[in-house]
Amino acid sequence: MHHKLLKKTSFAALFTLILFSGCNRGTTEEAGGEKLVIGATMLSMQNEFIVNIADEMQKKADELGVELVSVDAERSALKQVEQVESFIAQGVDAIILNPCEVEASSAAVQKAKAANIPIINVNSATSATPTAFVGSDDVESGRIAMKHIAEKLGGKGNVFIIHGYMGQAAQLQRDKGAKEVLKNYPNIKLVAEQTGEWDRAKAMSLTENWIQSHGDKINAIFAHNDEMGMGAVKALENANLNDKVVVVSIDAIADAVQAVEKGRLDATVFQNAQEQGGKAIQTAVKIAKGEPYEKEVMVPFKLITQANVAEIAK
Structure with missing residues (x-):
């Protein structure tokens, strides 16, 4: 296992211990409210577009007051399935999956659903149907x-x-x-x-x-x-x-x-990475709270030419 990942996981495990001692699965009493915990596994943090999605997920999680534990699957579907198993063991409230592969990452979806933990695919599809999908067509x-x-x-x-x-x-x-x-x-x-x-x-x-x-x-x-x-x-x-x-x-x-x-x-x-990331967190929170949600959130694409490039040029 990766050192960085090990640190992250052990911190998450510690965090979970505190949660379990409070007899409250995946939630912790904070300022009179319960703090949701969302686990996310991302395809690759070497990929600029995926990093943009991850950054926005963190921003939205902070804004909504939820704990986001993000890990990097480093393009390995095998590693990704293990990360999801670890999230299940930690008893997170929801999982966000940015799949490495259509077929090989499907096991992660099946395992989460079997454990009754909602799993939301962001940006990319698996052949197994997740609880919800946020991405673009x-x-x-x-x-x-x-x-x-x-x-x-x-x-x-x-x-x-x-x-x-x-x-x-x-x-x-x-x-x-x-x-x-x-x-x-x-x-x-x-x-x-x-x-x-x-x-x-x-x-x-x-x-x-x-x-x-x-x-x-x-x-x-x-x-x-x-x-x-x-x-x-x-x-x-x-x-x-x-x-x-x-x-x-x-x-x-x-x-x-x-x-x-x-x-x-x-x-x-x-392709709007910001909106995909933000809406993935929003959807995860809605499902975890038992609120109504959309099973498919489609973020539209937009043609960028010299005429309108100023709108998105940093």
Whole structure:
């Protein structure tokens, strides 16, 4: 087990002991009220977008006066399931799961439900149905991106798609949305599509290969995330083709927002990490308190171009 995690867990275990001695499962008497305890396991704290969600969760927990115990699954579904087991043993009031994998993280959902502890998925899906889901519909992000490309191309041209990891929820859904839009544009030709595995360097070398094979026949590139979009932009700039090719990607990470401001990237699709994090905590608190809640909270995506980039530019 990780040292940092060990410290966190032992602190949480200590905290739970105090709770249990008060004969009050998962709550502690504080200022005449009960303080709820929420456990959260996050996909990876190396990922900027996930960190933004986690930060907002902490803010909202502080604001609502609940105790949030957050741990990092470090991309391991196995570790994530163990973390959820630990939360169950500690008798937390609710668990927030930011799943590492659709299938492998499903065991965590099943275990929490078997223990009668509400589990809320944030940002990403599992095949097992959680108590509630807070996130965004990735199909919509793919539609928004491809629609913008189609409009910029005036309904005709050659488009290339850089996929995320094949088989991951975001890759499947973003692809589905993009292809739905392409069906309506018979004069836009999908020339090639390949995975860049969410990675900037891989997307850059993939784009270099396409430039060698297709040259100025490339009219647009849709990348499933901004890391890959930025890799494509770099390859196009090196070949002096960036002004001729429409590049659109998804997430609105800081680099991409800056690139949109400067006109290097045509557009990014903003996924609202702040709202996802805040609403995950709000939903967890509602369920823990036995209040009515929405089983699915969908946070809308938004197209960011040079025209409206100022709204989200830090």
